[in-house]
Amino acid sequence: MKNKYVDFISDQHFLECVANLHKAYTKAKNNLTKRNFYSNKVDTIKLTFDSKFNEIDEESLIKGEILRQIDKSINNSIGTFHEQILGGIKGFEVGKLSGFDIKANDDTLFADIKNKHNTMNSSSAEALFQKLARYADTYKKAKCYWVQILAKNSFCNLWHGEINGKEYSHSRVYKISGDQFYALLSGQEDAFFQLYKKLPLAVNDYLKSIENSSAITENSALEEINEEIKKTQRTVLNQITFENYSFYLGFDKL
Incomplete structure (x- = not known):
């Protein structure tokens, strides 16, 4: 029987590799609490420039920064995905x-x-x-x-x-x-092209297979920051700056 996805590995193995990568994405999202988001120190000077020069509102900017941090943690998992595919x-x-x-x-x-x-x-x-x-x-x-x-x-x-x-x-x-x-x-010769062409279909099939599973709680960093803003009445950027640099001279006045 002909494979649904690619010719060089089984459909079952392909879907297992997709599932493993999905777990890595889920873990990265779940792990991004405010504490983890702040662990490498957020460059709020750069974020100020990004907000003004690129005309991005502060909340969208922080969402983008959160996604960037998630992306950094995912990069190794993409390499692992290829290892697992090839190992099949x-x-x-x-x-x-x-x-x-x-x-x-x-x-x-x-x-x-x-x-x-x-x-x-x-x-x-x-x-x-x-x-x-x-x-x-x-x-x-x-x-x-x-x-x-x-x-x-x-x-x-x-x-x-x-x-x-x-x-x-x-x-x-x-x-x-x-x-x-x-x-x-x-x-x-076209094995890598096969993978590229069939990847969307395999991912869609996998996501359909888990549609009814319990909802996943994604990163809580922005939610936690917004909770603090309700109390302090600071802007998003000022709140992040205060929580990262309140020990710097003058920054406790934010």
């Missing part, structure tokens, strides 16, 4: 905190997956090259890959060059774009 392809498995993200069952492939091409500094890149080179040296038939799901181009090249002033190269360590890695593992 026959002959491959997810690393599960083993030092790699994806490996071939016969140890002929190891990969580290990054969602975007620019998520590493030079020290992280150096450490990753050294790790992949160790796998290649340990498993003599293995090819090892730094996978960039969202890359600037479509490519699969040997990874060589200068990192932190040192020359690095290995005959079986590669850099590869997301589309080519999906093609490599699945044997289907």
Whole structure:
């Protein structure tokens, strides 16, 4: 029987990956209380400029900032989604905190997956090259890959060059774009395109399947801030500034 979504993994596995990512979104939303929202200090100077220069009302601005914080916590989960999808392809498995993200069952492939091409500094890149080179040296038939799901181009090249002033190269360590890695593992050139095309359908099917489940309480940060405003009569921005910087000279007068 033909799959409903993509050809290279089962429909059930696809929906399980979507469900896992939905749980990550739900957790990120639920975790954003006022306390968590303030944990990294809100830059209310920048928010003032954003409000005035971009002509955004303060409440909409804070909602946007809350969504930005949620988005930061979701980015790692997007990488995990790709790991889980790829780990469902026959002959491959997810690393599960083993030092790699994806490996071939016969140890002929190891990969580290990054969602975007620019998520590493030079020290992280150096450490990753050294790790992949160790796998290649340990498993003599293995090819090892730094996978960039969202890359600037479509490519699969040997990874060589200068990192932190040192020359690095290995005959079986590669850099590869997301589309080519999906093609490599699945044997289907358009595998990544299949995923993109069928993702909305799979997400809609999943959401329909949980429609009748209990309602999810989303982030409470703005609700908590608004409760304080009722008492203090401050603006949203002044309330956030006071709660973040009341110990700064003069800020207790807000």
